[in-house]
Amino acid sequence: MSLPRIAVDAMGGDEGVRVMIEGAALARRRHDRFKFLLVGDEAKIAQALDHHPNLRGASEILHAPEAVAGDERPTQALRRARTTSMGLAIDAVKRGEAGAAVSGGNTGALMAMAKLALRTMPGIDRPALAALLPTLGTHDLVMLDLGANTDCDARNLFQFALMGAAYARIVHGLDSPRVRLLNIGTEETKGTDDLRDAAALLKHAAASLALTFDGFTESDKLSRGDFDVVVTDGFSGNIALKAMEGAARFVGDLLRRSFASSLRSKIGFLISKPATETLKHHLDPNNHNGAVFLGLNGVVVKSHGSASAMGVANAVAVTARLLEENLIERIAADVAAVDPDTIRQPARRRVANTEGETAL
Template sequence: MSLPRIAVDAMGGDEGVRVMIEGAALARRRHERFKFLLVGDEARIKQALEHHPNLRAASEILHAPEAVAGDEKPTQALRRARTTSMGLAIDAVKRGEAGAAVSGGNTGALMAMAKLALRTMPGIDRPALAALVPTLGDNDLVMLDLGANTECDARNLFQFAIMGAAYARIVNGLESPRVRLLNIGTEETKGTENLRDAATLLKDATALALTFDGFTEADKLPRGDFDVAVTDGFSGNIALKAMEGAARFVGDLLRRSFSSSLRSKVGFLISKPATELLKHHLDPNNHNGAIFLGLNGVVVKSHGSASAMGVANAVAVTARLIEENLIERIAADIAAVDPDTIRQPSRRKAATQEGETAL
């Protein structure tokens, strides 16, 4: 049984057509059910497909005369949505010609185009960018928002938690993911009013298929003690890049240490299996594929510098989200929440006080 085809923005990413086509071909070799709509310069795509007959047999090409530049402003990209590979890939999802879209292109432009074309789901105020972060635990950590929204209120964070938990149930096979809010401390009195209000909302929403586990600090994110980390896009983006920088620092420090002397080089040979395991665990290509949650369609962002293996992993994540009906799961979870429950807690308090005064 084949899956709905995946629209691939073949022009996205730092290296464009070559890596995107190689990644799609690798994904196709791993999963014969995958089918593709390859969007971009038709001549260049056909040339790349000459080396991948298996992918060619499972693909259709949609010509796009233009591509979104990496430094292009989202507002400029929006005006060219009907002529760019990114815009046409998303439009294919909107029109039902593809089950999902994957792009390694400009994140801001991708977010803007996806939100305008697909709109947010009923009950969701804002979409959020979610990704998998490696941990010391049995599962990767689902983290959101990673940059789509710089400022969020308690209602937004509550909705992010619902969407992140639905995502974690699919990608990590969890029945009731443990959710924490990123904060400056774990005490209930710490953080902004929005964070404390979001915690109240999550504590009250006992019917959801998640376990609210309180607050967490940034240094606990890679420990693997919980499954979903929820924050605003400003804090989330900073935290993610700090972790990526720390991982590169450790890798660079190890390389420098192992090449400092003959004894160090011998030590490297002895410890090579362990360092290779570390390298594999921290390689972003093994965790590639961030998704915009909360839209009426699946749109996945591949890292711009991803290798063919990274693109293949992003495609595999995309296919799984289609197969496991992510959109329907989020919709069902949102529908299960009493609308009055997700009013701002501060408003609920005010309403209660007004009622008490009237009595």
């Protein structure tokens, strides 16, 4: 099957061209149907392609004289969008010259450029950043928003749930993903008004949605694998994500320190090495790389800035999967299936049945 080509911001990421091109080449070796538009410094990209002939024949280079710096303000990056590799990669999606864009660059700039160029889909107020997190279950957890929106109301959270469920159906092949809202407790009375309103909206519309709403969850349950999608505002989501990443690094560092503390510990490490290698693989962010901005009129995927070539290849694979499975069309269909009156006002303060009982 031939897919729309993927625009790669070759200058994005901590190591820039070398890792981005190597990652695209690895993805191409795994899936020979991939085609690429490589955006960045033409001379550097051409030099990198000398080491990857399999990628050269499946790619076109679009020269961009500038790159977005990692610490650059989104407003500054926006003014240079037409001359940067990130801006031109997104513009290629807007003009239909690529089906999707992948970048390992500045997240804030990527969000600002993508939102301005591609706009949000009809029925979606704000895009959200979604990623896959490792769990003890059979598949990863879809979590959103992870930083695109620091302040969200009930309507935003409801829309995030729709988009997250559509994403989970694609990446995990689920018919009705189990969705929960991140909260400070599982009781219906816990949390802000917006969280309780969002819960009421999801309960009220559950019968017409391709998802199962399971109520609230606390952050310590995110890795259990008991549900498929967790929805939150970008402020809380980003804090939760960084806390999980820090805990994973802490466990890894603690194990390394413990195993090096004595001869007996070193022997124990050799005995337990298969288990520690499994742990390392499970927690390696490269194996879960590829966060997607949901809700835009186009597919834009954010790769970790520090991703290895394998991580970039995984982000490219995620991107291709979303194109192949028609993510945009699926979200649009889910939004169209929702009765507009359902989200016109907070459901918590609306009569839920003919007996006059409120939703909460």
